[in-house]
Amino acid sequence: MSSRSSGQVKNRAPAPIQISAEQILREAAERQEQHVLDPITKIHDAEEYQAYLRSRRKHFEDNIRYRRESMGNWVKYARFEEEQKELERARSVFERALEVDHRSAELWLRYAEFEMRNELVNHARNVLDRSVGILPRVDFLWYKYVYMEEMVGDAEKTRAVFERWMKWVPDDNAFLSYARFECRCGNVEGAREVMKRYVNTYPSSKSFLKFAKWCEFEGKDTGMARSVFESALSELEPEEVNARVFQMFAGFEERHGEYDRARVIYKHAVQLFHLDEKDPSKRRRTDIEEDDSDLTEQELKKRATLYKAYVTFEKKHGDQKGIENVLLMKQRAEYQAKLEEDATDYDSWFEYARLEEDHAEMGDVKATAKVRDVYERAVANLPPKQEKQYWKRYIYLWINYATYEELTNQDLTRASQIYQTCLSLIPHKSFSFAKVWIYAAKLHIRNHDLLSARKLLGRAIAQCGKTSIFDEYIAIELALGEIDRCRLLYEQYLKHMPHNCEAWGKYAQLEKGVGESERCRALYNLAIRQPSLDMPEMLWKGYIDFEIEEGEAQNARSLYEKLLERTAHVKVWISFAQFEGTSIGEGVQKARSTFQRAHDQFKNDNNKEERVLLLDAWRVFEKAKGDAASITEVENKMPRRVKRKRIRVDENTGQELGWEEYFDYHFPDDEGAAAGNLKILEMAAKWKKKQDENKDENDDEDDGSDSDSDED
Numbered sequence: 001m002s003s004r005s006s007g008q009v010k011n012r013a014p015a016p017i018q019i020s021a022e023q024i025l026r027e028a029a030e031r032q033e034q035h036v037l038d039p040i041t042k043i044h045d046a047e048e049y050q051a052y053l054r055s056r057r058k059h060f061e062d063n064i065r066y067r068r069e070s071m072g073n074w075v076k077y078a079r080f081e082e083e084q085k086e087l088e089r090a091r092s093v094f095e096r097a098l099e100v101d102h103r104s105a106e107l108w109l110r111y112a113e114f115e116m117r118n119e120l121v122n123h124a125r126n127v128l129d130r131s132v133g134i135l136p137r138v139d140f141l142w143y144k145y146v147y148m149e150e151m152v153g154d155a156e157k158t159r160a161v162f163e164r165w166m167k168w169v170p171d172d173n174a175f176l177s178y179a180r181f182e183c184r185c186g187n188v189e190g191a192r193e194v195m196k197r198y199v200n201t202y203p204s205s206k207s208f209l210k211f212a213k214w215c216e217f218e219g220k221d222t223g224m225a226r227s228v229f230e231s232a233l234s235e236l237e238p239e240e241v242n243a244r245v246f247q248m249f250a251g252f253e254e255r256h257g258e259y260d261r262a263r264v265i266y267k268h269a270v271q272l273f274h275l276d277e278k279d280p281s282k283r284r285r286t287d288i289e290e291d292d293s294d295l296t297e298q299e300l301k302k303r304a305t306l307y308k309a310y311v312t313f314e315k316k317h318g319d320q321k322g323i324e325n326v327l328l329m330k331q332r333a334e335y336q337a338k339l340e341e342d343a344t345d346y347d348s349w350f351e352y353a354r355l356e357e358d359h360a361e362m363g364d365v366k367a368t369a370k371v372r373d374v375y376e377r378a379v380a381n382l383p384p385k386q387e388k389q390y391w392k393r394y395i396y397l398w399i400n401y402a403t404y405e406e407l408t409n410q411d412l413t414r415a416s417q418i419y420q421t422c423l424s425l426i427p428h429k430s431f432s433f434a435k436v437w438i439y440a441a442k443l444h445i446r447n448h449d450l451l452s453a454r455k456l457l458g459r460a461i462a463q464c465g466k467t468s469i470f471d472e473y474i475a476i477e478l479a480l481g482e483i484d485r486c487r488l489l490y491e492q493y494l495k496h497m498p499h500n501c502e503a504w505g506k507y508a509q510l511e512k513g514v515g516e517s518e519r520c521r522a523l524y525n526l527a528i529r530q531p532s533l534d535m536p537e538m539l540w541k542g543y544i545d546f547e548i549e550e551g552e553a554q555n556a557r558s559l560y561e562k563l564l565e566r567t568a569h570v571k572v573w574i575s576f577a578q579f580e581g582t583s584i585g586e587g588v589q590k591a592r593s594t595f596q597r598a599h600d601q602f603k604n605d606n607n608k609e610e611r612v613l614l615l616d617a618w619r620v621f622e623k624a625k626g627d628a629a630s631i632t633e634v635e636n637k638m639p640r641r642v643k644r645k646r647i648r649v650d651e652n653t654g655q656e657l658g659w660e661e662y663f664d665y666h667f668p669d670d671e672g673a674a675a676g677n678l679k680i681l682e683m684a685a686k687w688k689k690k691q692d693e694n695k696d697e698n699d700d701e702d703d704g705s706d707s708d709s710d711e712d
Contacts, residue, residue: 208232243306346393349378398422432464501535570610573598639665
């Protein structure tokens, strides 16, 4: 593919129909809709004005009475009174609103802004003082307070408000705002003391970096900024000194022309974090040292950024050739050695290609050619066997190659050719990859070539035929609104996979979504008559839910009966009984009779586990909709759990493996029958014993008569 052209020349001839900017503006003006103005209320005398005020106030009072907790109604009411210059009334409205919800920070802010708009500074100061006393953790109230004090030119009161705020230990921005205020007042020393308080309050790398940045750009004190950086490295705990501190420190020295100091800082960081062993951006998680195994992904990214900043610094102020040889040539040699040993080591090919991509600049033809050469060499190494397990990693080389051409080079034509070549190499008779077909089709769609995408997906159905291809194709057509095409695709889908219950369900949901209830019902009927299904319970559930949503209770009941003819699963019985107990069913009595039917069947079949589950569900149902008598009746049927022992037997050899314990259930109904059986057996044993005694007596009499005859 390297011999092919990278792209065709664009046709730069003028379009046959020319549209001018004047024509576009004229059409926009002609099609612009007329602006409808609100009716204007004209008031001619004081009586009409008072009537207007009464009607509006009644309207606002009604709104407040209906939704008293809605602060928007109160604010609108106060705004109306303010527009009428009724300031006392507006203030009364705000006070009434605060009685409803005094912890609404937005309401306090609106109240203070009202006082400030009308230049009532003392009132505004009183409102803000009350608000920060009630809600000291709401920062924007403090910001509004200090803003007002500063606007009226009272620096001492502004400083006092800031000091009150600092007692609550606010976030970083509050300290920065205080320091900037001191700078605006010309008190740089006071601002520096505020920043020192901030660092002492939050002793972390973030606070030190903000302090140093403030000293450099706002305080204009380079020496102080340098001392802050040095204090951060010496005073903070070792785990707090992260890669960003070194990067910011070195960047500061670089900005002020101290290149040697910056180089020393970078080298110290590289040695401290072991960044000189491998580029951290290329290391895998398994390559990290044991003492760095607890590092977060964010810290690893910061170290990678630090290393890149060091490389950039050396490129700007150091020996560029040496940096290029160390970073690129060395790593290229390592990858070449790996790939010479095993050309099918696709992980190394991925890393090699990513290395070239990271160091390739936009618009650099040579760098782009190098990246393409790596990908072409990588995809030339076919897997050793035509088995899917060997092709899984290989396919991603083609996908990454096409993604690079599309996203980096913006060459969709070449990316499409890459996908076509990949599809031609895959042995589709043995196996295929649905993701490649889907990615190639979506690329055609992004290239505004819908016809090619449909043809490609049609080939994919014929040669691959996986569920994901059908799903993606149907999703595309559904997004385009092609319902008839979706139906044709679902028919092909079900011809290939008539056992796929998910396909049947989605097809039925499509018909339901477009309002074709009869077609949906017909599809469900056809689906449940299939000889083999992979998930029939999902299909039956969908069908029953559809009938319930349609309000067809009789149809849903008949479906439950049909399902019970096929399977007597306990969940089906429970669902059936619960359905009867709903508003669409025949009522609670019918639900109880259904539970009783299920109980009798499981009792006859001697399914004890199912009987327990059924009785639990029945009890829950009776607690929800029954009375005390019905609950007692169900609880009387609950079994006793008894621990027993039995001999384990190997199923293959028939050898006894020993005794094992298991739990058995004794139901009250079964215990009565068992007691009757025991009584019959006891009577039979007595009868047998009596028969044996009579037989012994007869034998003794016979022996006596024989002895008398012998004597005669």
